[in-house]
Amino acid sequence: MSVADNPASDRAADTTHVRGSFAALTVGAVGVVFGDIGTSPLYAFKVAIGQAARGVVHESDVLGIISLMLWALTIVVTVKYAIFLMRADNRGEGGMLSLMALAQHALGGRTRLVLALGVCGAGLFYGDAMITPAMSVLSAVQGLRTVPALAHLVTPAVVIMISLTILVGLFLVQSRGTAKVASWFGPICLLWFATLLVLGLAHILDSPRVFLALNPLYGLEFLARNGLIGLFVLGSVSLTITGAEALYADMGHFGRGPIRLGWSAIVFPALALNYLGQGAAALRYIAGPGAQAHIADRDWFFTMAPEFARAPLVILATLATIVASQAVITGAFSLSSQAIQLGLLPRLNVRRTSETQAGQIYLPTINFLLMCGVILLVGIFKSSENMANAYGLAVTGTMAVDTALAGIVVRRLWKWPLWRTSLVIAPLLLVDMTFFAANSLKLVSGAWVSLAMGSSASMVIATWMRGRRVLAEKERRDRIPLKDFIASLNRRPRHRVPGIAVYLSPDPDLTPSALMHNLKHNGVLHELNAVISVRTADEPWARDRAGPQIESLGGGFVRIMLTFGYMERPDVPRALGSVSLAQFDFDPLKTSYFLVHRTIVSTHAHGLARFRDRLFIALDRNSANPSDYFNIPTGQVVEMGYQVAV
Numbered sequence: 001m002s003v004a005d006n007p008a009s010d011r012a013a014d015t016t017h018v019r020g021s022f023a024a025l026t027v028g029a030v031g032v033v034f035g036d037i038g039t040s041p042l043y044a045f046k047v048a049i050g051q052a053a054r055g056v057v058h059e060s061d062v063l064g065i066i067s068l069m070l071w072a073l074t075i076v077v078t079v080k081y082a083i084f085l086m087r088a089d090n091r092g093e094g095g096m097l098s099l100m101a102l103a104q105h106a107l108g109g110r111t112r113l114v115l116a117l118g119v120c121g122a123g124l125f126y127g128d129a130m131i132t133p134a135m136s137v138l139s140a141v142q143g144l145r146t147v148p149a150l151a152h153l154v155t156p157a158v159v160i161m162i163s164l165t166i167l168v169g170l171f172l173v174q175s176r177g178t179a180k181v182a183s184w185f186g187p188i189c190l191l192w193f194a195t196l197l198v199l200g201l202a203h204i205l206d207s208p209r210v211f212l213a214l215n216p217l218y219g220l221e222f223l224a225r226n227g228l229i230g231l232f233v234l235g236s237v238s239l240t241i242t243g244a245e246a247l248y249a250d251m252g253h254f255g256r257g258p259i260r261l262g263w264s265a266i267v268f269p270a271l272a273l274n275y276l277g278q279g280a281a282a283l284r285y286i287a288g289p290g291a292q293a294h295i296a297d298r299d300w301f302f303t304m305a306p307e308f309a310r311a312p313l314v315i316l317a318t319l320a321t322i323v324a325s326q327a328v329i330t331g332a333f334s335l336s337s338q339a340i341q342l343g344l345l346p347r348l349n350v351r352r353t354s355e356t357q358a359g360q361i362y363l364p365t366i367n368f369l370l371m372c373g374v375i376l377l378v379g380i381f382k383s384s385e386n387m388a389n390a391y392g393l394a395v396t397g398t399m400a401v402d403t404a405l406a407g408i409v410v411r412r413l414w415k416w417p418l419w420r421t422s423l424v425i426a427p428l429l430l431v432d433m434t435f436f437a438a439n440s441l442k443l444v445s446g447a448w449v450s451l452a453m454g455s456s457a458s459m460v461i462a463t464w465m466r467g468r469r470v471l472a473e474k475e476r477r478d479r480i481p482l483k484d485f486i487a488s489l490n491r492r493p494r495h496r497v498p499g500i501a502v503y504l505s506p507d508p509d510l511t512p513s514a515l516m517h518n519l520k521h522n523g524v525l526h527e528l529n530a531v532i533s534v535r536t537a538d539e540p541w542a543r544d545r546a547g548p549q550i551e552s553l554g555g556g557f558v559r560i561m562l563t564f565g566y567m568e569r570p571d572v573p574r575a576l577g578s579v580s581l582a583q584f585d586f587d588p589l590k591t592s593y594f595l596v597h598r599t600i601v602s603t604h605a606h607g608l609a610r611f612r613d614r615l616f617i618a619l620d621r622n623s624a625n626p627s628d629y630f631n632i633p634t635g636q637v638v639e640m641g642y643q644v645a646v
Helices: 007-014 022-032 044-052 059-087 096-106 112-146 156-172 182-204 208-214 216-241 256-286 307-341 364-381 384-413 418-440 443-478 482-491 513-522 572-576 610-621
Strands: 495-504 524-536 549-554 557-564 591-601 637-645
Touching (some): 022 307, 044 256, 096 112, 096 384, 112 443, 156 307, 156 364, 208 256, 216 384, 216 418, 307 364, 364 443, 384 418, 384 443, 418 443, 443 610, 482 549, 495 513, 513 524, 524 572, 572 591
Parallel strands (some): 495 524, 495 591, 524 557
């Protein structure tokens, strides 16, 4: 593992996964990395001023809200993610689990604190991955209400029907991959950010006093003056920074430089000017007669456009939200794949949807669960305004976990002194926890949903890890060391049959269960027996750098360690084909793969609650077939069944 705390590491991270020119990577980053945060203007200011409209909205309130939004973008996105966190890379990769791996390395191995933070952060991310598509698409479709020719037709039921049609269609096409349409993501988002910029500039002159919001004192004064209402508004302001973690999570795909350039030169200016434009339009509006009665219901974003342009704007906004939703869904697939490799989730079916792009993967189980969650959210909340109460808690919780893990990395791995660590981490953590506390006030009105989703996902991860640990401890007690087993065969030889037998084993030092059961039931051994252990490296592509590690154990046994990168599909037969032919000839026609079909029976004797026992057993039974996961031809598989009580 490496930590980017020097220029050499910066250059290494910038060249990670480079598949095109710097300009092309920047455009790609705009389309993938900034889709979520780029659609926040659809709802962030509308929800925030709606919270403030519980009383009379004054000019100072509008300026305070805009100031909080601009400084949230500056502190959280620019300073924390673009400048600071993107310096912490795990061999060029970023994201929650990469940061967790760095923190574990800093502490010398897995610790409960780091695991707890990582599990909580991953759980909250899954909640975010469900809320983002529902929130963004609903916000875009609701824009139809501002089109004069359609306003009388667009009822809440129509909005829900159109939104669900788009969202369900989006999930249904995931199995086909996005390689064919991904080239459109960058241009669509570039057009979207250009539109944000133009709309903002067109309305800033409505009230040039909006530039006073650049002074952070207006935001602080708003919070001090409004008390509890100010905290509710601050929770809505956090919608401005949704998707900020994508800057860090997608660093391995585009590099640090293109992401920073896309943010500073394109996205941040467009967002800032659009929020200033919405604020200026609001300042002009509240000065008019009767404005206070309708201020909470006004759609500030779409009403900035002239009436003739609103229908095309709704179409463009819908396309932008589809791109944003696709980015979040892909992020959930990527996070799940990493979690499987790290042992945080069971072995799920992972399909590659592109032969040329490693990041193009599809997980049917995750896709189905996300789709069900999104449909449920739309059915519960029915509008973006209601759903906003559920959104911020998952986002700010994930950001707080990032900051806490970063504190461990800079203190223990980068070896920063305590004063320097505190000087950087304490203010960032204070901002994160303030946003989190503000969103916690909305628990009753909807934030409980994201908390429930995040807790459920965290419970699944924690249960799987605990169950695997209990199972591994039992197998270590019940199985004998491989070298002792081979020594016993030398004392009592068994009948040998021609061919090669391959046994997969998670622990290369112990005798595989399939080998023991094969000998017990069939009473024979093959001429050559290979015990294979598969290890996942912390590099994207390890096959070309680290070949199979071969150890001859004598007596017709060989132990082989296969190493795959976390972006590779573990193809065991192909890897065995590269084993030194001078020692062993793995002829596919003469090779049989012995796998075990394990049935777990609970004894409730290991401190797990009954429902967690049942959950672990369900997860294990629904894990992907090892022959599919390791790409083993089904015609060469011999499956041995056995039961284990835990």
